Amino acid sequence: MPDNIVSLVDRHPTLDAAEIVASLVPPLHFHSASFESYVPDADYPSQDSTRVRLAEFAAGTSVTVRHARLFSRAKKGASELPGVYLDGGFGVGKTHLLAAAWNVAGGRKYFGTFLQYTSLVGALGYVKAVDALRGASLICIDEFELDDPGDTMMMTRMLGELMAAGTKVAATSNTPPQALGEGRFAAADFLREIHALAATFETIRIDGTDYRRRTSEGIASVYTSNDLSAKVSASVAGGTWVAYNSFDDVLKHLGSIHPSTYLRLINGIDVLALQDVHVIMNQTDALRLVAFIDRVYDAQIPIWASGTAMSDVFGGDMINGGYRKKYLRCVSRLIALTNA
Incomplete structure (x- = not known):
């Protein structure tokens, strides 16, 4: 496997107090x-x-x-x-x-x-x-x-x-x-x-x-599994660093590390590629994904995904529940990142 295909589940970032203090600056795209x-x-x-x-x-x-x-x-x-x-x-x-x-x-x-x-x-x-x-x-x-x-x-x-x-x-x-x-x-x-x-x-x-709704389509872009694999291969051959994992593996891994390390998890990545995206019915997983996507958005990393459109991942009645604003903001960011 090329060095520039990265598996997020192989990364176990930590963050000490000094690093947290040093990280208290605006995201890169707001510098x-x-x-x-x-x-x-x-x-x-x-x-x-x-x-x-x-x-x-x-x-x-x-x-x-x-x-x-x-x-x-x-x-x-x-x-x-x-x-x-x-x-x-x-x-x-x-x-x-x-x-x-x-x-x-x-x-x-x-x-x-x-x-x-x-x-x-x-x-x-x-x-x-x-x-x-x-x-x-x-x-x-x-x-x-x-x-x-x-x-x-x-x-x-x-x-x-x-x-x-x-x-x-x-x-x-x-x-x-x-x-x-x-x-x-x-x-x-x-x-x-x-x-x-x-x-x-x-x-x-x-x-x-929402300015992102004004400048992007109303649904997250989605690829077939074959098209996603081909796009990743072509991009890696061109020198792009791609984090390539199944959606389920990423969700599971997010639960094993602290949310404060999510930004470090994607350090050095040019593109996030996710296979077999599906609707999430567990609210704990959904909220972890929201926190993760916030950091992906801060880093302005495009997302390529196959399966369910990522703008439709929050299942049940989550989108109308107590965390409505979180999910709507996340959907907005997913639309922008998948259409980048």
């Missing part, structure tokens, strides 16, 4: 994100006003002259609260704006998903995790989750300590309540869960439609 490069949808004025407000918030840490025009448009007397929360549906550019704020900020700063921060606490312990983050100018939390009340309240406590010490916090939503409607986040639910921090966060509503 150059800026407020200027964010293109608001003219049909949803809240996108541009959110851009302006977050630029102003980021200016409280450090700012370059090129952003001055944006700041001048912000309302006078805007809130000086130490936290901002972007409340909106998926695919409206919240992560782009969050990364833009991180890129503008001066001093020591961190950017990560809710999972990365809880993994840091798990690796270091609460006190050492707080000490590691203490003194940061800005902490960005993408996809703040309410799945686990214990994790939510632990993060609430940690953010309270850090904000009291002068750190600013910017966060986006990723919450599962059934009251979301069209995948939209209910700010009141978030504020109720983090009642200790409610008074220190300014909630900014950002509306819009």
Whole structure:
């Protein structure tokens, strides 16, 4: 077998505390994100006003002259609260704006998903995790989750300590309540869960439609088994590094390693090829897949798959259940990655 055909199940990545801290930066495709490069949808004025407000918030840490025009448009007397929360549906550019704020900020700063921060606490312990983050100018939390009340309240406590010490916090939503409607986040639910921090966060509503749906087909691309095998062979011969596994093997392997290592699992891979994709009926497997696809999307790795279209993998009534928003966001990303 060529060296550039990789089996994910042969990889058993680990991540220590120092590596978790070092990994707290925006995903590669957001490294150059800026407020200027964010293109608001003219049909949803809240996108541009959110851009302006977050630029102003980021200016409280450090700012370059090129952003001055944006700041001048912000309302006078805007809130000086130490936290901002972007409340909106998926695919409206919240992560782009969050990364833009991180890129503008001066001093020591961190950017990560809710999972990365809880993994840091798990690796270091609460006190050492707080000490590691203490003194940061800005902490960005993408996809703040309410799945686990214990994790939510632990993060609430940690953010309270850090904000009291002068750190600013910017966060986006990723919450599962059934009251979301069209995948939209209910700010009141978030504020109720983090009642200790409610008074220190300014909630900014950002509306819009999923940009990935605007730029890709409505279903994930799928290959026949023979076509997938031929495509992998041709690509490998051309020097592409392909992770080639059965869908079941990948699902099983994801359950054997910690989700904080999923990004390392796909390190150095150019394409993810999955054989015999099928509908998932087990919610634990489904949620692991969501976490994995989030990391594949962060790395912008295309997916080639045979079997069931990956946009249809969440079976039963999962898509309408308590994790609706997670699954809808994942489907959106799968459509984009399989059509890349």
